[in-house]
Amino acid sequence: MKILVCNVGSTSLKFKLYDMPACTVLSQGKAERVGSLDDAIFQYENLQTGSLLNEEKTAIPDYRAGIRRYLDCLTDPQTGVLSSVSQIERVGYKTTLSKNHFGDHELTDEVIEGMCAWLPLATLHNTGYLQAIGVMREALPDAIFLGCFETGFHRDIPLERRLYGVPYEWYERYGVQRLGYHSASHGYIADVLGKISGGSYRAISCHLGGSSSVCAIQDGKSVDTSFGMSLQSGLIHAARVGDMDCDLYEFLRHEGLSDAQIHEGFEKKGGLLGISGVSSDLRYIEAAAKDGNERARLAIEVFVSGIVHYIGSFYMDLGGLDYLVFTAGIGENSDFLRRRVCEKLGVLGVVLDNAKNEACHGTLLELTGQDSKVRVFAIPTNEELGIARRTYDYVRP
Template sequence: MLVFILNAGSSSLKYQLMNPVTAETLAAGICERIGLDGVLKHEFGDDRELKMDVDMPTHKEAIESVLRTLTSGEGKVIDSTDEIEAIGHRAVHGGEKFSASVLVTDEVINEMKDLIPLAPLHNPANIMGMEICRELMPGKPNVAVFDTAFHQTMPDYAYMYALPYDQYAKHKIRKYGFHGTSHYFVSNEARKMLDKKHNTRIIVCHLGNGSSVSAVQNGECIDTSMGLTPVQGLMMGTRAGDIGAGALQYMMRQENLTIDDALNVLNKKSGILGISGKSSDLREVLEGMQNGDDRCRLAVDMVAYNIKKYVGSYVAALDGIDALCFTGGIGENAALIREKVCAGLDAMGLVIDPVKNNKRSKEARDIATNGSASRIFVIPTNEEFVIANDTFKIVSEMKK
C-alpha cells in the first residue's frame, strides 16, 4: 500500500509518499510560501532533489503541484495517483474527542472545526488539506492522525489546571500535550531496545524548534510538558515555555501590550531567540557561546536546565526510570545539551558515556555507560511512519 502523507500548515505543506509495510519512502518534500510566490522542494530516488518555483495561490494548487510532480517529469516516482491507496493527515489538535486516529468523514471534519478555538493556527490548515484531498482524489480514504491523541491517557490529576473547575467543564481548559506521534514512536522504539514491553518507565525528550517531554509508563503517557497550547513547558526556539502569569501581566502593563501582543512575544520572540538575541537555531547559539557570547551561554544553560528539571520531576512521577530518550533535531544532534541534561543524574541511575555521546550516528543508539542502571537512548523520530502505519491499519480494517 502506498500512503500519501500530508502535513498542511498555514502557508506551507509537507508531504511524503511511503509504503508503511516496508517503511520505504519513495519521495518527500515541502511546498513553501503558499499564497505568495510558491516554492516546491522535492526529494526522491537516491538523494536526488528538485527545487521549483510554482504558482501556488492556495493549498489546492500546492497539492495539485505535488501530485503532478509525483506522477510526471523529472521527479516522477509513480505512474498515476491511482497507485496511492490512502492519504494520512497530521492533525494538530483533537481535544478530548479524538483519542486515536480516525477515518476522515464529514462528521469528523465538523468536529475538528468545533476544536478550532483550541488550535486556531493549525486546525484550519489541517482541515483544508483533508477537504482538498477528498476533492482531488475522490473515493480514496483519508485518515486523521492527531498530535494530542497519545497524551489522552494522562490521569485527570496530571492534565487538569488548578483553575475554577467550571473553566474545564464549560471550555475544556486543560493540558492536552503535543508531538504525540513522536513520543509514541520513540517510546515504543525504546521498549524494543530495552527488550521489555511490561513495567516500563520511559521519558522522551522531543527537542527541536518546538520541544516537549513526556513520561510514558507501560506504553501510555502519564504526563507531558506542553499544555492547552504548545507554548507551555520547555524553553524552545522562539517560545517562552513556563512563565508565571504575574510576570506576563507585569510585562503587558510595562510595555502597554494587548493580550495578542503578549502572546506574540511568548510564541515568536522569546525562548532561545529572546535570550540569546542571536538566533532561534541552537546551532548558531552554540557557535556564539564557543566564541564567548555570554547571552548565548545563558540560553544554552537555560535550555539544558529546563529539560533537566522536567526529567527529574518525571522520574518522580514514574517512580523510577528504565530509559531516558532524546529525539528531534536538537535531541539527536546536540551532544552538549544531552551531556548537560544528564550531568548529576547518577543518583537516578542515569550515567552518560562521553565517548558514546559524542559519536555521531543516524541510527538509534545507547549512550549510557555499561554500568548505568538505566539506559540513555538517542532515537531518530519518524512521525511520518506513525501516520502511514495508522492509515494502513484503519484502511485495512475497512477492507475486511
C-alpha cells in the first residue's frame, strides 16, 4: 500500500511516500517559504535511484502550487516512483487539533468542522492543514485521509493534571483543559523506550526545536506534559512566548499596544527570538552567546530553566526516573543545550558522558555518564514513520 505522509507548517510543506507495511520510503520532498513568488525552495528526492532535485529562488505562491509540484515529481518519467498518483491509497497528516476528536480520525466533514471550531487555538497550524487537505482531496479523490492529531498521546493524563482552575462548566461546555501536543514525537519516543527497557519504565521526553515541550511517560503512556490547551503555552519556543500571565494581554492593551501588536509579540516575536534579539534559531543564539552577547546568553538560560523546571516537576509525578531523552532539532543536535540541562539535574543523580555528548549530533546514542542514576539518550524522532504506521493500521468503523 502506498501511503503519503504530509506535514504542513505555516510556510512549509514536507512529504514522504511510504510503501507499507514494509515501511520503505520511496520518495521525500519539501517546499519552504510557501507564499513566495521568487524566493521559495523546493526539494525532491527519489530514494530508489538517489536522484535529487533542488530548486532555490523559485515560485511557490501557495499550498496548492507546492503540493502540485510534489505530485508531479512523483509521476515524472525522470524523477517519479509512481505511474499515477491514484496509486496513493491513503494520506496521513500530523494534524494539530479538532474539537472532540483526539487520536487518529478519518478526516470527515465532522472532523474538519471540529478543526474549524478550535481554529483560535492553533490559527496558523490549522489554517495551513485545512488548505492543504482541501487541495489534496481534489488531487486524490479516492484516497482515505487520516488525521493523527497532536493531542492524542496525552489523553491518558489524569484529569486532575488536565483541569485548569476555571469554572467546571467551561470544561464541560467548551472543553477547556490542558490538551498537550507533539504526540507523534513523544509517542515515537515511548515506542523506542519500550523496546530498550523491555518492560515498565519512567521517562521524560524533551522535544526541543522550533516548538518545544516536555512529556512525562510511564510504561508507554503520557502522564503529564508542559503544553496547555493552546500552542501558546509551556516552554518558550523559537518565536512564541510560552507560559504567560493571562492578564498580561489586558495590561499591554492598557499600555497602548494594539491587538495586532500583542499577537505578533506573543506568536512571532517572542520566545528565543524575543529575548535574544538575535534569531529564533538556537544555533545562532549559541554563537552570539559565545561572542559575549548577554541577551543571547539570557535566552539560553531562560530556555534551560524552563526545561529543568518541568523535568523536576515530572520527576515528582513519576516518583523517580529511569530515562531522560532529548529529541527534535535542538534536542538531537545541541550538545551545549543537553549539557546545560544535565548540569542542573545533578541533584537528581543525572550524570552525562561529556565525550559522547559532544560527539552526538542527530544520531541515536546513549549519553549516560559513570555512576548516573538515570540513563540519558539522544533519540532522533521519526514522526512521519509513526504516522505512516497509524495510517496503514487504520480500520474504518
